[in-house]
Every structure is written in C-alpha cells, then in structure tokens.
Amino acid sequence: MSESDAPALAPKAILAGHGAFAEGALSAVAQITGLQDRFIAFSNMGLGPGEIEARLRETLDASGARLIFTDLPAGSCTIAARRIAKDRPDVVVVTGVALPTLLSFVCGSDVQAAVEQGRKALTVLEVPRGA
Amino acid sequence: MALDLVRIDDRLIHGQVVVGWGQPCGVGFIVLVDDAVATSEWEQELYRMGVPPEMDVFFDSVESAARRLPEYRADRRVGMLLTGDIETMERLVTAAPSIRTVTVGGIHHKPGRVARLRYVFLTPDEEAHLRALAKRGVTVTAQDVPAAAPLSLDALLAGDGVG
Numbered sequence A: 001m002s003e004s005d006a007p008a009l010a011p012k013a014i015l016a017g018h019g020a021f022a023e024g025a026l027s028a029v030a031q032i033t034g035l036q037d038r039f040i041a042f043s044n045m046g047l048g049p050g051e052i053e054a055r056l057r058e059t060l061d062a063s064g065a066r067l068i069f070t071d072l073p074a075g076s077c078t079i080a081a082r083r084i085a086k087d088r089p090d091v092v093v094v095t096g097v098a099l100p101t102l103l104s105f106v107c108g109s110d111v112q113a114a115v116e117q118g119r120k121a122l123t124v125l126e127v128p129r130g131a
Numbered sequence B: 001m002a003l004d005l006v007r008i009d010d011r012l013i014h015g016q017v018v019v020g021w022g023q024p025c026g027v028g029f030i031v032l033v034d035d036a037v038a039t040s041e042w043e044q045e046l047y048r049m050g051v052p053p054e055m056d057v058f059f060d061s062v063e064s065a066a067r068r069l070p071e072y073r074a075d076r077r078v079g080m081l082l083t084g085d086i087e088t089m090e091r092l093v094t095a096a097p098s099i100r101t102v103t104v105g106g107i108h109h110k111p112g113r114v115a116r117l118r119y120v121f122l123t124p125d126e127e128a129h130l131r132a133l134a135k136r137g138v139t140v141t142a143q144d145v146p147a148a149a150p151l152s153l154d155a156l157l158a159g160d161g162v163g
Helices: A021-033 A049-063 A076-087 A099-106 A111-121 B015-025 B041-049 B062-074 B086-095 B124-135 B153-157
Strands: A013-017 A039-043 A067-070 A092-094 B003-009 B027-033 B056-060 B078-083 B101-106 B114-117 B120-122 B139-142
Touching: A013 A021, A013 A049, A013 A076, A021 A039, A021 A099, A039 A049, A049 A076, A067 A076, A067 A099, A076 A092, A076 B041, A092 A111, A099 A111, B003 B015, B003 B062, B003 B086, B015 B027, B015 B078, B015 B101, B027 B062, B041 B056, B056 B062, B062 B078, B062 B086, B078 B086, B086 B124, B114 B153, B120 B124, B124 B139, B124 B153, B139 B153
Parallel strands: A013 A039, A013 A067, A067 A092, B003 B078, B003 B101, B027 B056, B027 B078, B101 B139
Antiparallel strands: B114 B120
C-alpha cells in the first residue's frame, strides 16, 4: 500500500481517568490495534482539582488534541474537562468511555459513531440453556 | 441523625464520593457547602451533572448550611456533607457546633503542603486548624474510601505520605 492509500489516522485525543485506567485501556488498544499513540494517557492520581485542570490544559496545548475521553461522569477529570470546554469551545468531552468506543474512534469513526459503538457493545449476554 | 458523613474533600463531588461512598452507603443526598458554588448556577450544574438522578444535591453557603442543618438531619435518607477545605469546615463547625465528627477525605498537593497520607497534604497552618477542631471536641479522622479503616487525627498528622 502506498502512503497515499494509507487510512487517515484518528486525531489525537486525551484519555483521562482514575488510577491507571487510561494506561490500562491504552495497553488494550495497543494489543488490538497498535494505534495507542493516537491517545495521551492522563491520571488524576494524587492531584487536586486545580492541578488536574492545569495539567489537562497543558496536555491539550502540547499535543494539539481537541478531544478528551474520561471514565466517569462524576469524576474529577470530567469536572476539569468541562471547565476547560467552557472557555475552549473547540474542545469536546466524552465521558463514561470504555474500550469499544476507544477502538471505534482510533479505527476512524467520528466521535458520535464511536460513542454509539460503545453503547451497542454494552450487553448482558444470554447463556443458551438446555440442549 | 441522617447526615451521616461530614467530609473535607478538595475535589468536592467526584467519583470517590458518588460511587465509592454513594453506592455502598446508599447515600440519598449530598450537601455541598461552598460560598462560591452556592452563588454560581454554572458551578452547581457542573457538580450536579455526574450525580445519578436518584441522589439529591443541595448547595449551601456556610451560613445557609448551618441554618438548614436540622432539616438535613431530619431527612430519613443517608446524607453526606462536603466542604472543599479545612477553613470552610471550621467556619461551619463554629456556626453549627452540633457537628461532632469530621472526616478528612482528600486534600491534595499544593506548594507549602507536606504529604501526610497518600490523599492528604497539609500546611502547618492547616494542621493547627485540624488540631483546633479536635480541641473543640470534634472527632477528626482521615478516610478516603469506605473499605479503608479510618485513621485518628494523631495518626494522620504523624503520617509520611505513604499510608
């Protein structure tokens, strides 16, 4: 495949969350797609609210990312990301993210489609009975 | 008393509060005490957004929280009261001396603060204010999540940032 035939890379995005959530999720993205470098992992561990916001802003500026995925709607990363989006209308925040959404995004889906993939993937699997 | 948890946490409403405490303890309402948040609809919406619909959030200044405390205590649901810093909690306890227990749930690093626990960093002045609260008969403990054992104020202040 020539360079011009190569699929366009997904835009850079920040993956932010509690503990080693981002690091762990990205190790799965790496194993499945090898495209983990489209994400920047961010953890709130040990950080106060002001520091989370300041570091997220720095990470956005340094990476050129305009999209922040977070793990939990009530989480401190989400609160900080929403504060940033208030004065940065170019920044989009997606919360409640899980692996299927990240994979869909990194493989080329737009944000809405990736979110929808994540919703569809969350399922209680029925175990076949009898037979 | 239905206001079971009185907590100092600089992140205010966040994952540990809503999920870590909220779910196992069946928290039905949160009282967020912060003079600035109490006057800002945008800030209130920000904090309300992450809270499940079955959990009420009330926003109060120190003054209104002290006034409404009997009402919160009469609520049959489990309640959690939050302040974002020691100074606000101290003012609240002054205005409402019936508060007898305070948990330090999270005060993170800032210049001038020393690590006492993994989740608690304090300046010498803040330590003095926690001791002052204890001298007034308030039981001060440190505990980030329900699964952790609460630590006494002495154990907290003797910490080296590892625990």
